[in-house]
Amino acid sequence: MEQKPGRSLLSHGQPLLVTVGIAVVGGLAAWALDWSSGTYFAIGVLATAAGGYLVTRQMIGESAPSRSEVVLSEANAPAEMDAIGLAQGPVLVALVGHSRSGKTQIADWVAEHHPDWARASFGKYVLAEAKERGLPEGERDLTDKLGGDLLSELGPKGFVEHVLADAELPSAKGLLLVDDVYHEPVWEALQEQWGNAIAVRVKGREGDTAEESALDRAAAKLINDVHPVLEISGTDGPDSESSGRDLIAKVEAQLGVAG
């Protein structure tokens, strides 16, 4: 995602302009209306708060692109994707996307109905760790944080090694489906370790207004930077079959495998 130079300059000066604008306009209004002199100070605090709020919003926005800013461009897709295929050995298929898009349900359906696809899950590994550490079940915030902590503790390579250590790896010419890949360093570690890997974006449900988490922002950045070669629709859970079938069809078509 490129930022236009002019827009960049304006966005960085915007908080300062807002602060100066409120201070000057407020100060002149206080003088013209002969307000209590203490009002000047209150206006100064208000101007600071407005500018500071904008600064904070901008810094959050710069740390990761928001969901609405993600633009997929096939023209920018990495050329090395052409080299991915079963001829080079087992292929790792990573499901990426926002939380609540149904990645785990889709992977569960595929694992249940296609035993020839091996399965590994970052989400399930983190949940298992949470259980082992005695964290309460169903607390998404806590498990999200634990996932980030594990990534920091183990490093991307260590994190990937721990998750794949529990997986039943595929035969020489099989497929390994990995779900809940959120962070770019994890994807890079998967690529480095596996080589033969493709990312599949699972699109979120329309109208999902749930608050965007740090994981979602990491996923948005991953999608924006990696440009997954394939895309499937997400699911609510019970209806994971159509998304699962879609995934299999698209992966097989991508790899030139007869269905």
Added chain:
Amino acid sequence: MLLNLVVGGLGLAVWLVALARGDGEFLPPPAGAIDYLLATSGLGLLLGTAMAADVRYRLKEDIDIDLLLTRWAFLGAVGGLILWGLESGLN
């Protein structure tokens, strides 16, 4: 983070001292440019620290907190000095 709270608290203290020695008006102003500078940038740090805590613990976003607070304090200093200049120049 603690240091920022202390500095922000000092800014608030400067303001309260100015309030105590004022003439009884609502929100009497600090006396001079330094008071304004300390008080508004200090309060900027205090507000910035609250925002940083919100960003870190509620949004779980990993941003550069020191840079964030520096910008808050800078904007506080700018806003405070402009208001001080206007107040002392126009009245």
